[in-house]
Amino acid sequence: MLVVFGPTSTGKTNLAISLAKKFNGELISADSRQVYKNLDIGTGKVSPESKIKKHSKYWKVDGIKIHGFDLVEPGDCFTVFDFLKFATDKINDLKKQQKLPIIVGGTAFYINALLKGVDTEGIAPNYKLRSVLEKLSIPDLYKKLLNINPQKATSLNQSDKNNPRRLIRAIEINLSKVNQHKSPRPITERLLTVGLTAPNDYLYTTADKWLKARLDQGMIQEVGSLIKSGVNGVWLDNLGLEYRWITRYIQGQISLDDALERLKGDIHGLIRRQKTWFPKFEDMKVFDITNSNWRQELEKTISLQDLPISHS
C-alpha cells in the first residue's frame, strides 16, 4: 500500500496517477470534501488537463480509477469514521484484485486515522446533543466538561480549552454509554508513505494560479447551482474555502474581490496547517517538489521498499 500526502498544490494526484500507471494501482482519495457529489471544481476533483470519466462507483482520470469521490450527497454528514470504513474496505478489495492501493489526499486527519486507528471508535456524533451544546458559551462548555470529567478537562491544552468543537466532542464522549477505547485498527501490511512539500511562497503562488484557473472553469457557477438546487447555505459555509467564500459572495455578503482575497488567505492557512502534520507521520518520506531531483529520489526510495506490486 502506498500513501501520498501533502498540502494542496503539491501535485499529489498527478504523482499518484503516474505511480498507479507504473505499479498497477488504483487511487483512494483521502479528502474530506471530495466525498460530496457535485462539489467538483471547488474541491479540485476535476482539472482542465486531465481526461475524466465519471462512473457510478468511481472516477477514471487519465485511465486510472479513483475511489472515494461522490460518496454522499451535499448536506450530508461525513466523518473520519465513514472514511475509515470506506477506505479499509476498498483497500481489501483492491488487494484481492492484485492492485496496489494508493491513498492520496490532503486530509491529514483521515490519513492519520487510517495509519494509526481511532480510539473513540463506536462513539458516534450525537447531533441532537451537539445542537444543544452549541448554544453554550465556551466557559460554560468548559465548566460542563470539568464537571463530567475533570481529568480530561484539565488535561486539555490552551487551544482545545477554547475550541467549542473539541469541548463538545469531549462532553459527547463522556456522556456516551458506549464503551470507548476499542483497539485501533492499524494497517498491518507493508506500506510506503510519501509526503510532498515545498516552501510556503511556492505553494501560495501555485495555489493562487490554480484558483484562478478554477474560476475560469466555472467554479462560481458550480456553487450557484448547488444553492439553486437547494443545498443549505450554512452547510456550504461550514465547508470553508471555496464554498464558504463563494456562497457569501453569491448571497451578497461580500464583494467578489474581497471574497477572493479571503479565500486565498484561507487556502494559504490550510497549506500551513497541513504542513504541521508531517512530524506526526514519522515514517513518511518527504520530498520537496522544488528540488529538481525529487522524482529520482522518490524512485530510489520506492525501489528500496519492495512494495507488493506487480509491474504491469
Add this chain to the structure above:
RNA sequence: GCCGAGGUGGCAGAGAUGGUCAACGCACUCGUCUGAAAAACGAGCAAUGUCGGUUCGAGUCCGACCCUCGGCA
C-alpha cells in the same frame, strides 16, 4: 497656484485631556488536533509621512517640507 481634509504595522482601521502609546480584523509566522478536520482553536509578528522647534516628556503643541484625496482654478 489657492482653499479644505488627511497621512497610525505589509493592508485595512480604532483609540490615546502632553505622560509606560496603540484595539479589532486581514495578511504573514509557528502551533493544537483521534467520529465536523478545507472545520474549529491557540500563540506570535509588526506602525504614529520627513526634518526641525517648544517641553523633563510630543501621535498630540509650533514651523517647514513631502505625499494623498476633494473643491476652486
